[in-house]
Ligand code: ADP
């Protein structure tokens with residue numbers, strides 16, 4: 352095998368990118384152990400120490416690894432991950448014949464230096480807890496209808512001196528504040544009572560620690576460490592679905608803690624009963640305490656969060672821009688924060704105030720991703736809401752200015768934002784003639800030219816509806 356320097360360099364770049372993409376924690380847990388073996392034809396082979404890791408990396412990262420490799424080296428079209436026996440510490444690798452690494456001397460050459468299996472590196476003895484984000488405190492958490500139960504439960508657990516609900520199970524979609532609430536609990540307890548041992552970590556990390564313990568034949572110490580805590584928080588527990596041995600260990604740890612009246616807090620993307628690949632007894636046990644879900648955000652909550660963040664950043668964001676963002680970035684809070692950071696950064700960089708125009712420019716890609724094609728029905732609905740007229744008046748025969756003007760605006764927007772022809776639009780507005788639509792379009796254009804407030808209104812509506 353010729354391991355040219357350039358192949359090593361490619362691999363280094365692939366690793367660098369992977370790390371950026373998946374983040375430090377996941378990288379350290381799953382990707383750092385990957386070792387480049389060789390490139391055979393169009394296939395690049397990498398090795399990991401255990402079968403379990405191989406399965407994990409294949410299911411979670413293979414596509415990205417392949418894409419990154421192909422980007423670095425057009426020859427590469429597929430990746431293979433093998434289990435390479437790395438000394439004695441290999442409990443989990445029930446290596447079948449096909450997965451045994453070739454023992455050619457050259458394989459040794461590409462391996463990272465091995466350390467003795469019996470002596471874990473210093474980092475293994477580090478505090479088990481993952482670092483806490485200093486911004487994730489209760490004071491920064493905006494409470495609204497969708498998250499009030501989860502928030503109240505989190506506060507209660509954080510402030511309690513005796514264990515009330517055990518476990519506290521928080522669940523909800525991505526980016527809705529589960530991790531934020533867990534960190535907030537941890538901060539609160541640590542601040543109030545520094546002697547209590549609070550451990551927060553992701554389920555991935557829990558699993559990783561467990562696997563290491565198995566590798567280093569150190570499971571006793573592992574059990575001890577976890578069972579001696581006062582508060583254990585495991586984030587994103589859905590990650591241990593289907594991982595039987597980890598689940599088993601988690602279940603025992605969990606029971607030991609609960610039996611000793613220690614607080615357990617768990618988060619997941621689904622309710623306990625919906626956690627597929629999770630053993631029945633564990634699922635039911637997880638639902639024993641208080642189960643609190645976080646619902647998708649509402650417009651009001653998003654607006655509240657934008658206001659709070661804008662205040663924190665000390666940046667003036669016009670009310671219209673705030674409303675616009677709350678309307679448009681509805682997917683989750685993380686994305687909303689990202690959008691806000693971007694427009695603030697942009698405004699500071701170019702030294703101009705934030706406007707609707709600049710916002711739309713800067714968030715072009717994001718807005719498109721959050722958008723769907725707008726229909727005439729939606730336009731009518733939104734316009735009727737905006738002007739506070741009945742939806743039925745969009746197609747009624749009433750000619751009073753108070754309803755005729757909004758109707759004209761809706762026709763104008765239908766012409767601007769859809770591919771419909773004038774006659775089609777006319778039909779949608781109570782069977783009106785195409786000349787009526789044409790007249791409406793001209794009228795709105797004319798008014799926009801002379802009435803600034805009106806023009807801004809139309810512009811706001813357009814931006815909110817735009818695809
Ligand atoms: P999850 O763990 O549910 O995927 P996170 O807790 O990581 O979501 O939240 C994503 C981002 O959104 C974080 O930066 C968090 O601070 C923020 N966030 C979520 N909900 C709120 C809220 N109600 N108030 C303020 N910030 C929030």
Ligand code: MG
Pocket residue numbers: 529530531586587
């Ligand atoms: Mg999270």
